[in-house]
Amino acid sequence: MSDLHQRLEGRKPKFAIILGSSLGDVAEAVTDPLVIPYAELSGFPLPKISGHAGKLYVGKLGGKEVAVLAGRAHPYESGNAAAMRPAIEQLHNADVTTLVLTNAAGSLKTSIGPGSLMMLTDHINYAGMNPLIGTHSDADFVSLTDAYDPGLRKQLLAAAKKEKIPLKQGVYCWFSGPSFETPAEIRMMQIVGGSAVGMSTVPETIIARRLGLKVCAISTVTNLAAGIKGASPSHEETKREGAKAAGKMRRLLTRFFKDMKA
Numbered sequence: 214m215s216d217l218h219q220r221l222e223g224r225k226p227k228f229a230i231i232l233g234s235s236l237g238d239v240a241e242a243v244t245d246p247l248v249i250p251y252a253e254l255s256g257f258p259l260p261k262i263s264g265h266a267g268k269l270y271v272g273k274l275g276g277k278e279v280a281v282l283a284g285r286a287h288p289y290e291s292g293n294a295a296a297m298r299p300a301i302e303q304l305h306n307a308d309v310t311t312l313v314l315t316n317a318a319g320s321l322k323t324s325i326g327p328g329s330l331m332m333l334t335d336h337i338n339y340a341g342m343n344p345l346i347g348t349h350s351d352a353d354f355v356s357l358t359d360a361y362d363p364g365l366r367k368q369l370l371a372a373a374k375k376e377k378i379p380l381k382q383g384v385y386c387w388f389s390g391p392s393f394e395t396p397a398e399i400r401m402m403q404i405v406g407g408s409a410v411g412m413s414t415v416p417e418t419i420i421a422r423r424l425g426l427k428v429c430a431i432s433t434v435t436n437l438a439a440g441i442k443g444a445s446p447s448h449e450e451t452k453r454e455g456a457k458a459a460g461k462m463r464r465l466l467t468r469f470f471k472d473m474k475a
């Protein structure tokens with residue numbers, strides 16, 4: 214077990230990506246990777262859910278040095294909203310400054326159909342948990358205005374345009390899971406201004422903002438949320454549809470990093 218910064222063999226990633234369900238393809242695009250199993254890294258979780266790997270890839274994507282986390286711990290696995298905090302702290306200690314979060318999500322809008330990519334403009338924390346509860350620091354009163362960095366959002370939109378990938382934008386609602394939402398819950402989230410719903414990302418954004426990292430996030434829409442046009446989501450569907458969108462996500466992120474000035 215070692216700290217990430219001791220394992221980098223001279224590599225200096227400024228960017229990290231956390232991959233959502235079945236987006237392992239993105240990790241495959243990393244060139245000349247140093248692959249480290251989470252089990253060898255202090256603070257990294259051992260994912261227990263199929264569709265999530267548990268390996269860190271450090272190498273180049275679009276010519277920039279990145280650390281790609283294939284696999285995340287979800288708060289629904291343990292009840293711990295801060296399950297990803299130690300891993301994100303490790304990234305921060307290794308001088309990562311920017312975190313790109315990806316996930317699979319259900320859509321609240323028929324205009325954002327299955328197969329779409331949606332960039333988060335904001336979120337609604339409906340899980341009733343917060344990863345900063347109980348750490349007792351004045352610095353925990355983190356502003357979440359512009360949690361999803363406006364500059365990075367512009368760069369993602371530009372990258373999508375260049376790659377001719379339609380990139381939707383919207384508000385991601387965090388439900389804890391692991392059960393899917395009810396149709397009544399989905400109707401409520403439509404009324405309060407949500408665009409998509411999922412079981413991750415929000416706590417990671419809060420942790421990363423607490424540490425001063427810049428954040429942007431993209432959902433792969435795997436399904437219409439419960440009740441919309443009779444939809445009844447399943448984990449199998451999430452994995453299958455997530456894998457289908459992986460190629461698009463890989464192209465988008467490769468272009469995003471290629472055109473990144475830093």
Ligand code: HPA
Nearest residue numbers: 317318319410411412446
């Ligand atoms: N709800 C919550 N999480 C999800 C969904 C959904 O419909 N689809 C993929 N992840």
